[in-house]
Amino acid sequence: xxxxxxxxxxxxxxxxxxxxxxxxxxxxxxxxxxxxxxxxxxxxxxxxxxxxxxxxxxxxxxxxxxxxxxxxxxxxxxxxxxxxxxxxxxxxxxxxxxxxxxxxxxxxxxxxxxxxxxxxxxxxxxxxxxxxxxxxxxxxxxxxxxxxxxxxxxxxxxxxxxxxxxxxxxxxxxxxxxxxxxxxxxxxxxxxxxxxxxxxxxxxxxxxxxxxxxxxxxxxxxxxxxxxxxxxxxxxxxxxxxxxxxxxxx
Amino acid sequence: xxxxxxxxxxxxxxxxxxxxxxxxxxxxxxxxxxxxxxxxxxxxxxxxxxxxxxxxxxxxxxxxxxxxxxxxxxxxxxxxxxxxxxxxxxxxxxxxxxxxxxxxxxxxxxxxxxxxxxxxxxxxxxxxxxxxxxxxxxxxxxxxxxxxxxxxxxxxxxxxxxxxxxxxxxxxxxxxxxxxxxxxxxxxxxxxxxxxxxxxxxxxxxxxxxxxxxxxxxxxxxxxxxxxxxxxxxxxxxxxxxxxxxxxxxxxxxxxxxxxxxxxxxxxxxxxxxxxxxxxxxxxxxxxxxxxxxxxxxxxxxxxxxxxxxxxxxxxxx
Numbered sequence: 001x002x003x004x005x006x007x008x009x010x011x012x013x014x015x016x017x018x019x020x021x022x023x024x025x026x027x028x029x030x031x032x033x034x035x036x037x038x039x040x041x042x043x044x045x046x047x048x049x050x051x052x053x054x055x056x057x058x059x060x061x062x063x064x065x066x067x068x069x070x071x072x073x074x075x076x077x078x079x080x081x082x083x084x085x086x087x088x089x090x091x092x093x094x095x096x097x098x099x100x101x102x103x104x105x106x107x108x109x110x111x112x113x114x115x116x117x118x119x120x121x122x123x124x125x126x127x128x129x130x131x132x133x134x135x136x137x138x139x140x141x142x143x144x145x146x147x148x149x150x151x152x153x154x155x156x157x158x159x160x161x162x163x164x165x166x167x168x169x170x171x172x173x174x175x176x177x178x179x180x181x182x183x184x185x186x187x188x189x190x191x192x193x194x195x196x197x198x199x200x201x202x203x204x205x206x207x208x209x210x211x212x213x214x215x216x217x218x219x220x221x222x223x224x225x226x227x228x229x230x231x232x233x234x235x236x237x238x239x240x241x242x243x244x245x246x247x248x249x250x
Numbered sequence: 251x252x253x254x255x256x257x258x259x260x261x262x263x264x265x266x267x268x269x270x271x272x273x274x275x276x277x278x279x280x281x282x283x284x285x286x287x288x289x290x291x292x293x294x295x296x297x298x299x300x301x302x303x304x305x306x307x308x309x310x311x312x313x314x315x316x317x318x319x320x321x322x323x324x325x326x327x328x329x330x331x332x333x334x335x336x337x338x339x340x341x342x343x344x345x346x347x348x349x350x351x352x353x354x355x356x357x358x359x360x361x362x363x364x365x366x367x368x369x370x371x372x373x374x375x376x377x378x379x380x381x382x383x384x385x386x387x388x389x390x391x392x393x394x395x396x397x398x399x400x401x402x403x404x405x406x407x408x409x410x411x412x413x414x415x416x417x418x419x420x421x422x423x424x425x426x427x428x429x430x431x432x433x434x435x436x437x438x439x440x441x442x443x444x445x446x447x448x449x450x451x452x453x454x455x456x457x458x459x460x461x462x463x464x465x466x467x468x469x470x471x472x473x474x475x476x477x478x479x480x481x482x483x484x485x486x487x488x489x490x491x492x493x494x495x496x497x498x499x500x501x502x503x504x505x506x507x508x509x510x511x512x513x514x515x516x517x518x519x520x521x522x523x524x525x526x527x528x529x530x531x532x533x534x535x536x537x538x539x540x541x542x543x544x545x546x547x548x549x550x551x552x553x554x555x556x557x558x559x560x561x562x563x564x565x566x567x568x
Contacts, residue, residue, distance in 0.1 A: 056452070093449055094445035096445040107453070110435075
């Protein structure tokens with residue numbers, strides 16, 4: 001039985017690609033209303049874990065508990081129906097379409113058999129205002145937007161349908177300092193509204209500024225876990241880089 | 251940017267085509283006596299009705315990020331299916347239905363093969379185009395099927411509002427495609443499939459259904475075009491529709507549909523088919539050899555592809 005405050009529990013997830021063991025018995029918990037971060041070097045298995053939780057990959061073994069359900073793996077529609085919302089590293093935006101179309105992609109508002117563009121635009125304006133993202137012209141294709149605005153569109157799409165958990169894969173990767181700052185402010189604002197978040201990042205300073213709990217991954221394993229209040233930012237790089245035999249709690 | 255400027259920028263390809271059409275029309279009206287007549291306008295519409303139908307289907311396929319090189323072969327084989335059963339004494343509705351079902355089935359096979367194997371549509375439809383053309387040759391042994399029932403000819407090229415029925419069919423196809431492509435989920439997802447299929451998939455949409463539907467529609471419309479051509483010529487043969495997919499692709503790209511998918515322009519496609527018809531008609535009225543028509547079509551395709559690529563690069567930079 002899962003603790004009331006734990007919204008997601010992952011147990012013993014494994015995933016192998018040919019001879020590469022991407023995940024090797026990963027277990028973790030995500031608490032409701034908190035920001036949980038997963039940090040680790042390239043190839044540590046962070047993105048594979050996010051892909052499994054969002055339904056893009058099926059694990060070889062292990063289980064995922066979310067809400068009252070326990071699943072060996074998820075498909076994308078299953079993950080969506082269980083309330084998992086994902087903001088991918090590449091943002092998964094259709095560059096030809098405008099912000100409104102991207103925010104509602106896959107969950108359009110309809111008027112009979114026709115798209116209700118007016119209602120979608122109204123709701124998109126509201127969603128973007130809620131997360132403090134300013135896009136002057138919602139009819140412009142998203143290809144013409146800045147990195148921060150595109151991130152805002154991707155987050156607005158994830159928040160468009162009520163969800164339990166927001167997964168963010170490297171939310172500030174390839175962003176400038178100012179855009180990273182506004183994205184982090186946006187995520188902090190979401191936490192204040194009670195949105196549970198699981199963030200994958202290799203930017204340790206950002207993780208410490210934002211997260212409540214942190215998991216350190218290396219070679220497909222979780223090698224340490226702690227509340228950010230119980231450790232220091234200086235301890236994380238040591239753990240990420242230390243040899244596996246030396247790994248311990250934070 | 252004002253709303254008008256934005257609209258003008260997005261519709262640059264169709265607007266350019268309209269301008270070229272107008273120049274052509276003025277030139278041909280001055281140079282030939284018979285161009286500026288109702289009879290000639292009807293002639294252009296009738297001669298291009300099936301091309302318009304094919305181009306509309308191809309626009310949907312290209313907007314979805316794919317291409318269909320088997321259109322001409324599907325056209326030929328579905329027409330042969332209809333002609334074979336009609337010669338055996340089947341009623342017209344049965345022949346037409348069989349052709350449409352065969353065309354849709356062949357299109358669906360294309361879509362399924364692309365979806366299942368994940369191999370490029372260019373390669374898959376190139377292979378199936380040979381297979382479908384081969385089927386036509388196997389059934390007919392290379393001999394045209396002629397002398398079709400008058401009732402079939404009436405269906406495919408009978409008179410409706412003073413024009414051949416093919417013109418009405420093309421009109422109906424356009425009228426039905428406008429809401430489906432621009433205002434319904436189907437068209438919305440089709441363009442997303444061309445723009446970023448991964449984005450669509452990650453939004454929980456079953457993308458295979460939309461990919462297959464684009465090819466099924468192309469197959470259906472190829473069969474419809476096959477019925478019109480067969481009725482007009484009173485003959486179904488294995489070589490019918492040869493290279494017609496090239497005309498359709500040419501019109502779609504000229505009309506402003508993105509070469510790699512992601513956006514489509516139905517008005518642009520319609521105007522491009524009309525422009526190509528105008529050029530063919532003009533060259534004929536000017537007594538220019540039909541050999542030159544082939545060259546002109548190829549040159550137009552080249553210009554359209556270059557223009558589309560430049561448009562795409564500008565969009566990416568923007």
